[in-house]
């Protein structure tokens with residue numbers, strides 16, 4: 001019999017959407033997207049170990065906001081993999097949470113991708129990359145990207161991924177807001193604000209893709225775009241002051257991360273990122289500030 005590890009830990013990154021182009025609502029309620037993801041170096045760690053039954057524990061300052069039951073996306077990932085392989089998901093999943101919860105940085109999706117890779121290693125199921133990606137897509141639109149990391153263009157609901165080349169390291173500052181925003185609510189607000197206005201087909205910006213490829217932060221800053229930003233600002237008007245504080249402190253550009261309410265600031269270099277972070281922390285317009293870089297690796301076995 002093959003010896004199985006006693007526990008497996010996987011590190012998974014958060015993401016920022018450097019472009020999020022949102023089409024009109026589809027008949028199934030989802031929206032077609034052109035979603036350019038960049039993984040950044042804020043990580044959750046997901047550890048799995050054999051247990052009598054499926055159990056979830058979460059550690060970290062915001063652990064209380066994360067469901068510690070079968071509704072946790074990491075638990076759903078373990079159940080999905082087990083079901084495909086005729087196994088019982090008898091596993092203890094422990095999540096060390098550093099990614100802001102309900103912050104528009106795909107924290108739950110990251111944990112799902114992490115649990116999937118970790119359980120695959122623990123159980124020796126040997127799932128192919130294709131199978132893992134298929135399970136990810138069933139679990140949520142952002143989950144496949146959490147698995148692959150780097151930079152990618154997501155089409156469809158965001159789950160049809162095309163990897164993108166990156167030519168350097170981008171310096172980012174994230175301002176974490178108090179409380180979260182519900183992603184479905186932000187999409188509804190986006191539809192409401194648009195009313196009857198015709199919505200064009202979502203297209204990735206060639207200038208943005210080129211800026212990622214060449215590692216040109218100034219060009220990337222000029223192309224950053226998030227169609228959900230007006231909706232996030234409408235639901236959380238105080239975010240405007242956070243965006244302004246980072247821009248005044250020298251950020252090349254500022255935008256809401258995904259559905260928010262985390263805000264993202266692209267800096268020229270590491271030094272400028274520290275200055276922007278200091279100014280944001282002193283501004284009183286956010287709860288916490290994180291400095292990091294992207295691209296970051298996708299789900300990685302430790």
Ligand code: ATP
Nearest residue numbers: 072073101102103104105106107108111142183258
């Ligand atoms: P996205 O950017 O993909 O829209 P998000 O970063 O805004 O997502 P998440 O942190 O993924 O939001 O959490 C959204 C909700 O999902 C939370 O309010 C929580 O109730 C639920 N949830 C389920 N599993 C998890 C998990 N492992 N971590 C965080 N939240 C989870």
